[in-house]
Amino acid sequence: MSARHRWGEAERPTRFKTERQCVKCGLVKVTRHENTGGPGETHWTEFWRGLERIECEATPPCQPVEEAAHV
Numbered sequence: 076m077s078a079r080h081r082w083g084e085a086e087r088p089t090r091f092k093t094e095r096q097c098v099k100c101g102l103v104k105v106t107r108h109e110n111t112g113g114p115g116e117t118h119w120t121e122f123w124r125g126l127e128r129i130e131c132e133a134t135p136p137c138q139p140v141e142e143a144a145h146v
């Protein structure tokens with residue numbers, strides 16, 4: 076089975092941050108931008124599930140939480 080996420084619409088709470096949530100498992104992908112257009116321009120990606128940051132090198136697999144929610 077494919078473990079690809081289905082990202083919803085991007086939200087941009089600030090110009091330094093873009094958030095997308097997977098409609099299947101609720102994982103949030105955050106793209107951060109710092110010093111955009113300036114000398115130390117950097118950007119990186121973080122993954123969050125609820126209030127917990129997921130430490131990973133690649134995108135974590137999509138694990139729909141529907142079943143767990145009924146326990």
Ligand SMILES: [Zn+2]
Nearest residue numbers: 080097100137
């Ligand atoms: Zn997902």
